[in-house]
Amino acid sequence: MDSGGLMSGKRDYYEVLGVGRKANDAELKKAFRSLARKFHPDKNPDDSEAEKKFKEVQEAYAILSVPEERRKYDMFGHDRPGGSPFGSGGFQTVNISIDDLFGGGFDSIFSSLFGGGGRRTRPARGADLLVHHAISFEEAFEGVEGEIEIDVLNRCSSCEGSGSTTPDGIRTCPTCDGRGRITRIERIGPFHQQMTSDCAACSGDGRIIQNPCKNCRGEGRAEQSKKVRFSVPAGINTGTRLRMSGHGEASRSANGRSGNLYIEIDVNPHRWFERDGADLLMALPVSYVDLVLGATKEIPHLDGQDLKVKIPAGSCPGETITIQGRGMPGVRTRSGRGSIMVLLKLVMPGKVPRALKKQLEDLRDELGSGHGDLVDDIIDEARDRRRS
Numbered sequence: 001m002d003s004g005g006l007m008s009g010k011r012d013y014y015e016v017l018g019v020g021r022k023a024n025d026a027e028l029k030k031a032f033r034s035l036a037r038k039f040h041p042d043k044n045p046d047d048s049e050a051e052k053k054f055k056e057v058q059e060a061y062a063i064l065s066v067p068e069e070r071r072k073y074d075m076f077g078h079d080r081p082g083g084s085p086f087g088s089g090g091f092q093t094v095n096i097s098i099d100d101l102f103g104g105g106f107d108s109i110f111s112s113l114f115g116g117g118g119r120r121t122r123p124a125r126g127a128d129l130l131v132h133h134a135i136s137f138e139e140a141f142e143g144v145e146g147e148i149e150i151d152v153l154n155r156c157s158s159c160e161g162s163g164s165t166t167p168d169g170i171r172t173c174p175t176c177d178g179r180g181r182i183t184r185i186e187r188i189g190p191f192h193q194q195m196t197s198d199c200a201a202c203s204g205d206g207r208i209i210q211n212p213c214k215n216c217r218g219e220g221r222a223e224q225s226k227k228v229r230f231s232v233p234a235g236i237n238t239g240t241r242l243r244m245s246g247h248g249e250a251s252r253s254a255n256g257r258s259g260n261l262y263i264e265i266d267v268n269p270h271r272w273f274e275r276d277g278a279d280l281l282m283a284l285p286v287s288y289v290d291l292v293l294g295a296t297k298e299i300p301h302l303d304g305q306d307l308k309v310k311i312p313a314g315s316c317p318g319e320t321i322t323i324q325g326r327g328m329p330g331v332r333t334r335s336g337r338g339s340i341m342v343l344l345k346l347v348m349p350g351k352v353p354r355a356l357k358k359q360l361e362d363l364r365d366e367l368g369s370g371h372g373d374l375v376d377d378i379i380d381e382a383r384d385r386r387r388s
Contacts, residue, residue, distance in 0.1 A: 010078050013060035021074065025065070032061040062185060126153070126249040126259035130241075133263050135232060137270035141302040141328060143234035148263065150228065153221040153249040159213035161254035163220035169211035173202035180206035205252065221250045230263060235278065235329035238267045273302070278328045278338025284309060284321075285347040291315045301326065309342050317346035 014021050017031040035057045037043070044050035063069045133148055155161035164170045172178040176199035183196045198204030212218030228247055241262045248259025267275075274281045284297060294313030301307040309321060320343050327338025352360070 011056065012077075013064055013073060016056050016060040017064070028061065028064055032057060032065075058185070124251060124253065125257045126251040128259040128262060129248045130262045130264060132266055134266040134268060135236075136268050137273065138302055139232065140236050140265075140267045141234065143236075144232045145229065146232055146263075147227055147229045149225060150261070151223055151225050152247070152261075154224045154226070155250040155254075155258075156213060156216035156220055156222045158215035158222075159220065161220045161250065162209075163207075163213055163216060163218040163254075164209045165211040165213050169209060171208050171210065173199060173206050173208050175199050175201035176206060178206040180204045220252060220254055228261060232265065233331050235331040236265055236267070237275070237331070238265065240265050240331075275328065276341075278330050280327045280338065280340045281343070282340065283343045283345045285345050286311060286315075286317075287347060287349075291317065291344070291346065307340065311344065315344055317344055319344050 014023070017023075017028065017035065019027055019031050023031070036054065039050045039054035039057060041047075041051050041054060063073055129150070129152060131148060131150060133146060135144060135146070156163070159165065162170060173180070176182050180199055180202065181196055181204065182199050183194060185194055199206070202208055209218045213220075216222045228244060230242055230244060232242070241264045244261040244263065246258045247261035250256075250258045272282050282299075284299075286295070286297075289295075290297075290311055292314065294315070295311045297309045297311065299307045299309065303326070307323065307326060309323070311321070320341050323340040323342065325337050326340045329337050
């Protein structure tokens, strides 16, 4: 019936697809494929007219590809009983396989638009794993070879990851034609929306296993314990992750790649060093005599050579002495080693012998005799501090 298209103001669906009213499913599908390729928005960016025609083609095929909807349309045109689902605001699923139309689904629609053939989606990679590994501060300074033992899902050795007892016990999933994905167009009011999901029949694998492997129960993977060796570079810091490619879980697909193993390094604290990037910080306890007269202190260091800290005479508590080139190695910059920042910390004696106390009192009197008024000294100190 042609009058339905004229009454509603819409073009006849058969005219939109360029087929006769007796066209079969194959002819409808061929026409839709050709027009969808021609007017697809991704092939015609910023072309509103092409987008309008693409939607018109979608609507026409969505109706004519469903036998019951086509029967109603043939009898009543656009004014068929129940009204048009595109104008009612209702929700209706139209079982149109985009994979059938474009040979690979919308994931590869562009390759088919330009001559590419149908193909399955690339098998999913196995899951990544994360483990923690603790090392000493000395090992972080020098670098170290490490080894860990983990339990991981590896490819089943009995079935070589196929999940089947025998090679002929696997058949292509008839629901998704081995693609592992089901794609359909859903009508939501006046719009069409592409919906893609894993095939429920094969759990997204694309295969049906008739004789599951007893070792892995058809999973294709089995948990195994394995040792992994790795190198920790000198200068590594807490929280750094080392990536071990291919040492994660095996893929669910026999042809898929395994995931990665990430080893997060935890560096144990040192007895006196703290870290700030490539620099090392430490507090050095010193006596009042060391500050007044100056001194040289030798401290065991991470590189095996004692660290010599020279304290200048007349130093004050809280001052910092910088020793360059003796800090941590730079992992990323590789520009040598950082510095060591030594904080001078005055340590007061717990108990002073009587004879020494008398000498200190005499020293105080002698040093104090050359100073002026205490208040004047405080004011001078404040003035110097504000200038600095």
